[in-house]
Amino acid sequence: MRIFHIATSADWAAAQKCGVYTRSTLARSLAEEGFIHAAYSSQWPKVLARHFVGVYEPLVLLEVDTGRLTSVVIEEQPVPGSEMICPHIYGPLNLDAVVSISDVTRPEEYV
Template identity: 35%
Template sequence: MIYKLLPTTEWDEALAAGRLAGTAVDRQDGFVHLSAADQVVETARRHFAGVTGLTLLTVDPARLGDALRWEPSRGGQLFPHLYGPLPVAAVVAAQALPADTPAADAVAALLD
């Protein structure tokens, strides 16, 4: 499985639309940023420190087809990047993070 961390409000909008076009950063970069299991805690730490109202999506990469590419990013690690919208049907779980726990700690607890 791969993961997407995003504001819950954006997930709610994606549910209504049937797909996630991506966050502002995703749209700026031209792809939907995703993380592998061993990367998502650091992603939360680096990009979502102090942010509340987040949801962690668990995504089945087999449902994304050829639009999913593994490309070098942070420290040369290969990260999953989705070139196109993320279909809601590819999301196998969506878990809201508790507001009183740092995002990285909450993500780590969910993955345990």
């Protein structure tokens, strides 16, 4: 299965230097949040448009092959009572699970 994570280019570059990705979402670490936020293919444009508007630093979309992950993925409601279910990665994202990287710097283009 493929899931997606939006990252800053700087956070992705840092992960490549240290060998593992440990950011949960914009300005929050895996340690702070407890998991890495992810989305399904139909969800990531909405996540980008909702949570990254006004972010002017370069952004990338990481396409993750869950079969290659060394951490567990759990489907959960990001907001209690919501009908939406999102994948959360409980642990670091190993770099070899990322199968594609795309520039998504301008969130307004995906609305």
